[in-house]
Amino acid sequence: xxxxxxxxxxxxxxxxxxxxxxxxxxxxxxxxxxxxxxxxxxxxxxxxxxxxxxxxxxxxxxxxxxxxxxxxxxxxxxxxxxxxxxxxxxxxxxxxxxxxxxxxxxxxxxxxxxxxxxxxxxxxx
Amino acid sequence: xxxxxxxxxxxxxxxxxxxxxxxxxxxxxxxxxxxxxxxxxxxxxxxxxxxxxxxxxxxxxxxxxxxxxxxxxxxxxxxxxxxxxxxxxxxxxxxxxxxxxxxxxxxxxxxxxxxxxxxxxxxxxxxxxxxxxxxxxxxxxxxxxxxxxxxxxxxxxxxxxxxxxxxxxxxxxxxxxxxxxxxxxxxxxxxxxxxxxxxxxxxxxxxxxxxxxxxxxxxxxxxxxxxxxxxxxxxxxxxxxxxxxxxxxxxxxxxxxxxxxxxxxxxxxxxxxxxxxxxxxxxxxxxxxxxxxxxxxxxxxxxxxxxxxxxxxxxxxxxxxxxxxxxxxxxxxxxxxxxxxxxxxxxxxxxxxxxx
Numbered sequence: 097x098x099x100x101x102x103x104x105x106x107x108x109x110x111x112x113x114x115x116x117x118x119x120x121x122x123x124x125x126x127x128x129x130x131x132x133x134x135x136x137x138x139x140x141x142x143x144x145x146x147x148x149x150x151x152x153x154x155x156x157x158x159x160x161x162x163x164x165x166x167x168x169x170x171x172x173x174x175x176x177x178x179x180x181x182x183x184x185x186x187x188x189x190x191x192x193x194x195x196x197x198x199x200x201x202x203x204x205x206x207x208x209x210x211x212x213x214x215x216x217x218x219x220x221x
Numbered sequence: 222x223x224x225x226x227x228x229x230x231x232x233x234x235x236x237x238x239x240x241x242x243x244x245x246x247x248x249x250x251x252x253x254x255x256x257x258x259x260x261x262x263x264x265x266x267x268x269x270x271x272x273x274x275x276x277x278x279x280x281x282x283x284x285x286x287x288x289x290x291x292x293x294x295x296x297x298x299x300x301x302x303x304x305x306x307x308x309x310x311x312x313x314x315x316x317x318x319x320x321x322x323x324x325x326x327x328x329x330x331x332x333x334x335x336x337x338x339x340x341x342x343x344x345x346x347x348x349x350x351x352x353x354x355x356x357x358x359x360x361x362x363x364x365x366x367x368x369x370x371x372x373x374x375x376x377x378x379x380x381x382x383x384x385x386x387x388x389x390x391x392x393x394x395x396x397x398x399x400x401x402x403x404x405x406x407x408x409x410x411x412x413x414x415x416x417x418x419x420x421x422x423x424x425x426x427x428x429x430x431x432x433x434x435x436x437x438x439x440x441x442x443x444x445x446x447x448x449x450x451x452x453x454x455x456x457x458x459x460x461x462x463x464x465x466x467x468x469x470x471x472x473x474x475x476x477x478x479x480x481x482x483x484x485x486x487x488x489x490x491x492x493x494x495x496x497x498x499x500x501x502x503x504x505x506x507x508x509x510x511x512x513x514x515x516x517x518x519x520x521x522x523x524x525x526x527x528x529x530x531x532x533x534x535x536x537x538x539x540x541x542x543x544x545x546x547x548x549x550x551x552x553x554x555x556x557x558x559x560x561x562x563x564x565x566x567x568x569x570x571x572x573x574x575x576x577x
Contacts, residue, residue: 107316108323111284118288201326202288 097213098122102132102146102158103175112145115202116209129153133161140168143212145205148176148183156186163191171212175200272312279303279316286335287320287328304339314341314363321366336367346375357388365395373399380407390419397423401432408451409440415447423451424458433459438467446476453482457489465492472502481510488517496521500529512544519548527552 099121103109109125116123124141126132130152144162148155155174162168173194174187184195193212196205282296292300303309314336321332336342345367348360357379364372376396383389393411397404408415408423427433441452449471456464471483487495499514506514515533518526533545 105323107280107319110280111287111320111323114281114284115288199323199325199329202324202328203326 097143098124098141099143099145099209100132100135100141101125102127102129102144102150102155104128104147104150111202115206119206119209121209129155129158132158136162136166140166140170142170143209144170144172145175145209146172148174148187156183156190159187159190159192171215173205173208173212175205275303275309275312276316279313283313283316283320283332287324287332290327290331290334310341310344313339314344317341318363318366333367333369337369337371342367342369342371345369346372349375349379354385354388357383358391361388361391361395365398368399370399373403377403377407380411386413389413390416394419394422394426398426398430401427401430402434405436409436409444409448412445414445415451420451420454424454427455427458435459435461438464442467442471446474446479449474449476450479450482453479453486457486460490462490462492465495468492469495469498472498477507477510480506481513484510484513484517488513488520491521493521496526500526508538508540511538511541515541515544515548519551 099116101109101112101116101123103112103125104127106127109127113123113125124135126135127150129150132146132150133153136158144158146155146158150158153161155176159172159174162170162172171193172191173196174184174192175196175198176184176187177198184192184197187195194208196208278299282292282300285291285293285296300313303313317332317336321329324332342364345360345363348356348363351357351360361376364376373396376392376399380389380392380396383392389411390413393404393408393413396407404423427435435455435458436452438452438456441455442449453468453471456468468483468486472480474480474483484499487499496518499517503511503514511533515530518530527549530545530548533541534549536542536545
């Protein structure tokens with residue numbers, strides 16, 4: 097399963113790449129929104145994990161781009177700081193599927209990813 | 222005439238070389254200074270690059286540590302080598318603090334365990350005794366982020382000795398995070414102004430820890446107005462309804478802001494029985510507090526409040542009139558029906574009616 101992770105904090109990005117790769121996922125990491133947009137135009141993953149606050153193109157714009165411009169229904173998990181309730185609601189309105197607030201439990205994130213991948217498998221069948 | 226010429230010549234001949242010499246000195250000193258700045262900047266950049274390189278080396282094993290709880294065999298030598306020097310320890314600590322902020326749960330516990338087990342807290346505690354204020358702040362934050370319970374004694378000593386109120390406030394917040402009972406009791410004892418920011422931070426910590434056992438309001442009210450305000454906010458936070466007498470007594474406090482917050486507290490706690498007391502207090506309050514009383518009476522379930530709010534809507538004070546009219550607009554027809562029938566108006570003394 098191919099996962100794109102969009103996160104501007106380098107250490108967190110590396111940590112997520114490490115953890116998800118270890119779980120057997122094919123992980124691609126991007127540290128800014130424009131880079132992410134370009135990659136998405138080339139190829140769509142099976143799952144997107146994105147931060148809200150990102151340089152050049154924020155998470156909300158990215159979700160809108162995936163849903164409206166690319167017309168894709170690829171599952172999107174928003175990973176963002178707590179206390180941004182309004183923004184999170186906006187993300188859901190734009191088409192995000194799940195939200196994990198920072199600081200987060202890596203195990204919880206993994207469970208959510210597994211749940212998503214299960215959903216993907218069912219929809220493919 | 223000849224003598225005068227001679228004197229002028231000597232003076233001129235002496236002064237001119239003096240200025241040339243001075244200029245030369247400035248040029249040499251200036252060049253030296255520029256060279257020094259350039260060299261030290263280059264050295265600083267080199268040092269930063271080295272630090273970055275070592276930080277990058279740390280990241281893989283710290284990531285493994287966060288997720289797996291152990292450092293894999295292939296990184297152990299590197300980790301040991303880094304830990305053997307002070308610089309290395311600093312770098313590990315910095316990276317550890319960064320990574321800790323992202324995670325909670327098991328990953329966070331692994332990081333905290335590493336910090337304690339490898340005595341990295343010593344670096345934090347050393348900074349606590351530094352002469353530089355920003356280092357002390359860093360130390361307090363590190364101790365708090367790493368949830369290092371062994372630091373409570375050092376924090377208490379620090380609070381006792383430290384003169385800066387900002388640093389003491391930060392240390393009190395950290396202490397509350399590590400041991401909420403000790404922290405809250407220390408806050409009550411401390412002669413310090415408790416700012417709104419400080420109160421918010423403490424309540425946030427208590428909320429995160431799901432701590433609702435708060436020292437009684439009477440302990441807070443005895444100390445200072447800002448302590449009383451904090452006690453009031455903690456009472457609202459904990460939702461304790463068994464301290465209403467103490468809360469009511471704050472309506473007689475000399476501080477306007479504290480009385481305002483007390484009125485709000487009754488509204489938040491929905492303590493209906495206070496309605497009539499609030500109506501009686503109304504007369505002595507400034508406009509801002511009067512408006513708050515109207516808003517509170519609107520919420521409290523006491524049917525006679527409506528008659529009073531209607532009186533307020535006829536007030537000469539435009540602000541009071543506006544707030545009362547807004548309150549009336551928000552009331553439901555059922556509430557209005559009950560209120561209209563309430564025989565409260567005769568209870569208002571002429572003085573009170575005039576005050577409205």
